[in-house]
Amino acid sequence: MLEVRDISKSFGGLKAVDSASLDVASGEIVGLIGPNGAGKTTLFATIAGFHRPDAGTVSFEGKPITGLAPHRICATGMVRTFQITQPFAGISVRENIMVGAYFRTADRRLAAREAEAVAALVGMTDQLDQRGADLTVAGRKRLELARALATGPRLLLLDEVMAGLNPTEIVEIVGVIRNIRASGVTILLIEHVMQAVTSLAERVYVLNQGRMIAEGTPAAIADNEAVIEAYLGHGAAKVLRA
Amino acid sequence: MFDPAFLFAGVLNGLLAGGIYVLVAVGLTLIYGVLHIINFAHGSLLMLAMYAVFYLWRLIGIDPYAALPVVIAGAFGFGFVLYRLLIGRYNHGRDENILLITLGLSIVIDNVALLFFGGDTQTIDVPYAGTFVEIGAAFLPLPKIISFGASLVICAALGVYMAKSDMGKAIRAVAKERQGARLVGIDVENVFAVSYGIGIACLGAAACLLMPTYYVTPSSGHAFVLVAFTIVVLGGMGSFAGAAVGGFIIGITESLGGLFLGEQLGQIGISLIFILILLLKPTGLFGSKA
Amino acid sequence: MSRAVLLCVVGLAAAVAYPLLVPNYLVTIGMLVFFTAFIGQSWNIAGGFAGQTSFGHVVFFGTGAYTSTILQVTYGWNPWLAWPVAMAAGGAVGWMIAVLSFRAGLRGSYFALITLAFAEVFRILANSVPFTKGGLGMLIKADPRPANFQFKDPIWIYYLALLLCIVSLLIAWQLTRSRFGARLVAIRENEDAARALGIDVFAEKVKVLTLSGAMCAAGGTFYAQKYLYIDPGIAFGVDKSVEMLLVSMVGGAGTIFGPLIGSFTLMGINEVTRWLASVVPALKNVQPLSLIVYGIMLILIVARLPDGLMSLFRRRPRHA
Ligand SMILES: Nc1ncnc2c1ncn2[C@@H]1O[C@H](COP(=O)(O)OP(=O)(O)O)[C@@H](O)[C@H]1O
Ligand SMILES: [Mg+2]
Numbered sequence: 001m002l003e004v005r006d007i008s009k010s011f012g013g014l015k016a017v018d019s020a021s022l023d024v025a026s027g028e029i030v031g032l033i034g035p036n037g038a039g040k041t042t043l044f045a046t047i048a049g050f051h052r053p054d055a056g057t058v059s060f061e062g063k064p065i066t067g068l069a070p071h072r073i074c075a076t077g078m079v080r081t082f083q084i085t086q087p088f089a090g091i092s093v094r095e096n097i098m099v100g101a102y103f104r105t106a107d108r109r110l111a112a113r114e115a116e117a118v119a120a121l122v123g124m125t126d127q128l129d130q131r132g133a134d135l136t137v138a139g140r141k142r143l144e145l146a147r148a149l150a151t152g153p154r155l156l157l158l159d160e161v162m163a164g165l166n167p168t169e170i171v172e173i174v175g176v177i178r179n180i181r182a183s184g185v186t187i188l189l190i191e192h193v194m195q196a197v198t199s200l201a202e203r204v205y206v207l208n209q210g211r212m213i214a215e216g217t218p219a220a221i222a223d224n225e226a227v228i229e230a231y232l233g234h235g236a237a238k239v240l241r242a
Numbered sequence: 243m244f245d246p247a248f249l250f251a252g253v254l255n256g257l258l259a260g261g262i263y264v265l266v267a268v269g270l271t272l273i274y275g276v277l278h279i280i281n282f283a284h285g286s287l288l289m290l291a292m293y294a295v296f297y298l299w300r301l302i303g304i305d306p307y308a309a310l311p312v313v314i315a316g317a318f319g320f321g322f323v324l325y326r327l328l329i330g331r332y333n334h335g336r337d338e339n340i341l342l343i344t345l346g347l348s349i350v351i352d353n354v355a356l357l358f359f360g361g362d363t364q365t366i367d368v369p370y371a372g373t374f375v376e377i378g379a380a381f382l383p384l385p386k387i388i389s390f391g392a393s394l395v396i397c398a399a400l401g402v403y404m405a406k407s408d409m410g411k412a413i414r415a416v417a418k419e420r421q422g423a424r425l426v427g428i429d430v431e432n433v434f435a436v437s438y439g440i441g442i443a444c445l446g447a448a449a450c451l452l453m454p455t456y457y458v459t460p461s462s463g464h465a466f467v468l469v470a471f472t473i474v475v476l477g478g479m480g481s482f483a484g485a486a487v488g489g490f491i492i493g494i495t496e497s498l499g500g501l502f503l504g505e506q507l508g509q510i511g512i513s514l515i516f517i518l519i520l521l522l523k524p525t526g527l528f529g530s531k532a
Numbered sequence: 533m534s535r536a537v538l539l540c541v542v543g544l545a546a547a548v549a550y551p552l553l554v555p556n557y558l559v560t561i562g563m564l565v566f567f568t569a570f571i572g573q574s575w576n577i578a579g580g581f582a583g584q585t586s587f588g589h590v591v592f593f594g595t596g597a598y599t600s601t602i603l604q605v606t607y608g609w610n611p612w613l614a615w616p617v618a619m620a621a622g623g624a625v626g627w628m629i630a631v632l633s634f635r636a637g638l639r640g641s642y643f644a645l646i647t648l649a650f651a652e653v654f655r656i657l658a659n660s661v662p663f664t665k666g667g668l669g670m671l672i673k674a675d676p677r678p679a680n681f682q683f684k685d686p687i688w689i690y691y692l693a694l695l696l697c698i699v700s701l702l703i704a705w706q707l708t709r710s711r712f713g714a715r716l717v718a719i720r721e722n723e724d725a726a727r728a729l730g731i732d733v734f735a736e737k738v739k740v741l742t743l744s745g746a747m748c749a750a751g752g753t754f755y756a757q758k759y760l761y762i763d764p765g766i767a768f769g770v771d772k773s774v775e776m777l778l779v780s781m782v783g784g785a786g787t788i789f790g791p792l793i794g795s796f797t798l799m800g801i802n803e804v805t806r807w808l809a810s811v812v813p814a815l816k817n818v819q820p821l822s823l824i825v826y827g828i829m830l831i832l833i834v835a836r837l838p839d840g841l842m843s844l845f846r847r848r849p850r851h852a
Binding site (some may be wrong): 471 | 632641648651
Binding site for chain 3 (some may be wrong): 014050074088089095101103147
C-alpha cells in the first residue's frame with residue numbers, strides 16, 4: 001500500500017533521515033520506533049508532503065506521490081497527525097472534526113453527522129462543544145486522531161499519539177486504534193515507547209540517527225542487539241545478556 | 243537631467259538622508275532582532291520625539307544638537323516604560339497581535355499629537371541652516387552634514403556598546419537564544435525592556451538630527467514608517483549591518499527617484515523595493531531568517 | 533435560534549423605519565454606519581474569518597472607486613454598469629496580491645505590511661498617472677437621477693447602504709455555515725493542520741482575498757457615487773484601511789455582526805465627541821479625540837477581548 005524507498009532529508013548539515021525505506025501493506029498496523037531525534041517525525045512529514053525529500057521516492061497504492069503537496073497526498077487517502085498537537089484552538093471540537101469531514105462532503109449536515117460519528121469512535125462525544133484550546137493532552141491527541149480520521153483515509157500516519165498519556169489513557173487509545181483498524185483503515189504509527197507498539201503492531205521498523213536499523217515482529221525487535229544499543233547505548237546489549 | 247554633476251549631488255544628498263535613516267532603522271531592527279516583534283508605532287514615536295525637539299527649542303531655546311543627550315535619555319525612558327506597561331505584556335502569541343497593538347499605539351500617538359500640537363507643519367530655524375558646503379559640484383547644507391556625521395558616531399557608539407558592555411552582551415545573547423539566555427541567569431524581560439528603550443532612544447537621536455533640516459507634523463510618522471520597514475527588510479530583519487547598508491540604499495533611491503521621476507512618482511521606489519524584497523528575498527541582504 | 537431571528541427581524545424593521553423618522557443629517561449618519569460596516573465586512577472576511585490581517589485593504593476600495601469613476605467620467609459609462617466592472621477590478625487586484633504574497637509564503641505581519649506597501653504603490657500611481665488626473669482628483673458631474681446612481685433624497689442612498697450591509701452580513705453568515713468558511717477558519721487557526729487535513733491553503737487564501745477585494749471595491753464605487761469626488765489620498769490613503777480594520781477588530785473579527793457593531797460604536801464615539809466639542813470649547817478638535825478612543829479600544833481588544841465587543845453578547849466560541 002505504502003512504499004517508501006531510500007528517503008533522505010537534511011536540515012542544513014544535519015541528516016535527519018538517511019536513505020530510509022519502509023513498506024506498509026493494506027490492513028496492517030505497522031510501528032515505527034526509535035529514540036528521540038531519530039528522524040521519525042521528519043520521515044512522516046516527508047511522506048505526507050510537508051518536506052520535499054532530498055532523495056528517494058514515496059508511492060501510495062502504486063501511484064508515485066513524492067513531493068506532492070500535503071493536500072494532494074490527503075486526497076490520495078493518506079493523512080498524518082502531529083506529534084506536537086495542532087488543534088484549531090479557537091473553535092469547538094465538533095468544528096475541528098468537521099474541517100476533516102468537509103474533505104469528503106461540502107454538505108454541512110453530513111459533515112456534522114460524520115464529525116459526531118468519528119467523535120463517538122474515538123470517545124470524544126462528551127467534548128464535542130469544548131474549545132480546541134481547552135482540551136487536556138489526552139483530549140488533544142484524540143482530536144488529532146479524530147480530525148484525521150474524518151477525512152476518510154485508507155492509511156493513517158499517527159505520530160506519537162500515546163506520548164504524554166497516563167496508563168489508563170494509553171489503554172483507552174490502544175482500544176480506539178484497534179477499532180479504527182477494524183473499520184478498515186491501515187495504520188502506520190510512530191511511538192517513542194516500545195511497549196505501546198508491541199501491543200498493537202504486527203511489524204515494527206526501527207529508525208536510529210536517520211537510518212533504518214531493523215525491521216521485524218515486535219518480539220524479534222525486542223531481542224535485536226542493534227536496537228537495544230540504539231536505545232540504551234553502546235555495549236548495553238552485552239550487559240543485558242550477561 | 244542626466245548631467246553627472248546633478249547625479250553626483252543627488253547621490254550625496256541621498257547618502258546624507260540615508261545616514262539618518264540608518265539610525266531610525268537600527269532602532270527598528272534592534273527591537274525586531276531581540277524581541278521578534280514588529281514595532282508599527284516606530285514612525286509615530288519618531289514623530290513624537292521630533293515634537294519634543296521642536297518644543298525644547300521653541301519653549302526653552304535649546305538647539306536641536308544640544309538637545310541630543312536629553313532627548314536620547316527621555317526617549318529611552320519612554321520606550322522602557324512603554325515596554326513595561328504595554329508592549330511587554332503582549333509580545334507573546336500571534337505575531338499579528340503585537341502588530342495590531344502597536345498600530346493602536348500609533349493611532350493614539352498620532353491623534354494625541356494632532357489634538358495637542360495641531361495639524362500645522364513645524365520647523366526649527368537654526369542660525370546655521372543657510373550655510374552650505376561645496377563638495378565637488380554639489381552644495382550641501384551644513385546641518386545635513388553635521389547630522390550625517392553625528393548619526394554615524396551614534397551608530398558606532400551603539401555598536402561598541404553592544405559589543406563591549408555587559409548589557410550589550412546580554413542583549414545579543416537574548417537575540418540569539420532567549421531560552422539559553424534565561425538558563426544562564428539573564429533577566430530576559432529586563433533585556434527586552436532595555437532593548438525596546440534603546441530602539442526608541444535611536445529615534446530620539448534621529449529626531450534631533452532631523453529637525454534642523456526637516457519639518458514635523460502629526461502625520462510625519464506615516465512618512466517614516468514604511469521607509470524604516472523597507473530599510474530593515476532590505477537589510478534583513480534583525481541585522482545591524484543590513485540596517486546600515488539598507489539605510490544608505492534607501493536614502494539614495496529616494497533622492498534619485500525624486501530626481502528622475504519627480505516629487506510624486508519618486509516615492510514609489512521605496513514601496514516597490516519593499517514589495518520586491520518581501521516577494522523575492524524575504525531574508526534581505528544580510529538576514530538569516532524571515 | 534428563534535430569538536436570533538426575532539432580533540434580526542426587529543433590527544431590520546428598525547433600520548428600514550429609521551430614515552423616515554429622523555432628520556436628514558441623522559439619515560446620512562445611518563448611511564455611514566452601514567457603509568462602513570460593509571467595507572469593514574470586506575476586511576473581516578479576509579482578516580477576521582481567514583486570519584489574513586491586512587493593513588492595506590484600501591487598495592481594493594480605491595481600485596473600485598477609480599475604476600467606476602474613470603469608466604464614467606472618461607468613457608461615459610453608466611455608473612450602474614461600471615459597478616460590476618469595478619468589483620471585478622477589485623477582485624483582480626485581490627487575486628494578484630494574494631497570488632504574489634502567498635506564493636512567496638508571506639504570513640502574519642509580513643502579509644499585513646506588504647498590503648500596506650501595495651496600497652502605497654497604488655496611491656503614488658494614482659497621484660502620478662494621467663488617466664486618474666493625478667493629485668487633482670476626479671469629479672463626477674452632479675446629475676441626481678437614480679438611473680445615474682445619484683440620489684437627491686439621502687434616504688435612497690441610505691437604503692442602498694443598508695442593502696449592501698445586509699448582503700455582506702449574508703455573505704458572512706454563509707461563511708459560518710459553509711465548507712469554504714470552515715476552511716478559512718481552519719487556515720486562520722492553524723495552517724499546518726489545515727494542510728494536513730487536505731485543504732489547499734494557498735487556493736483558499738487566494739479565493740478569499742479575491743472575494744474580499746471585489747466586495748471592498750463595490751464600497752469604493754458606492755463612495756465615489758455618494759461624494760462625487762475622489763482623489764488618491766481618499767481612495768488609497770491609509771486612513772480607510774485603518775477604519776476597516778478597526779471596525780472589524782473592535783466589533784469582533786471573524787464574527788458576523790462584528791463590523792456592524794464596530795461601525796455603530798465608531799460612529800457613536802464620533803457623534804459624542806462632536807457633541808462634546810460643541811459644548812466644551814477646549815475640545816474643538818473632534819476627529820483626533822474619537823480616533824484616540826478608538827486606538828485605545830483596539831489595544832484593549834487585542835489584549836483582552838480577542839473576539840471584540842461581540843463577545844460581550846454571548847459566551848459561545850467563535851462560529852459555533
Ligand atoms: N524543521 C527542522 N529544521 C531543522 N532541524 C530539524 C527540523 N525538524 C527536525 N529537525 C532535526 O532533525 C532531527 C530529527 O528530528 P525528528 O524527526 O523530530 O525526530 P523524532 O521524531 O524521531 O524524535 C533532530 O535532530 C531534529 O532536531
Ligand atoms: Mg517526533
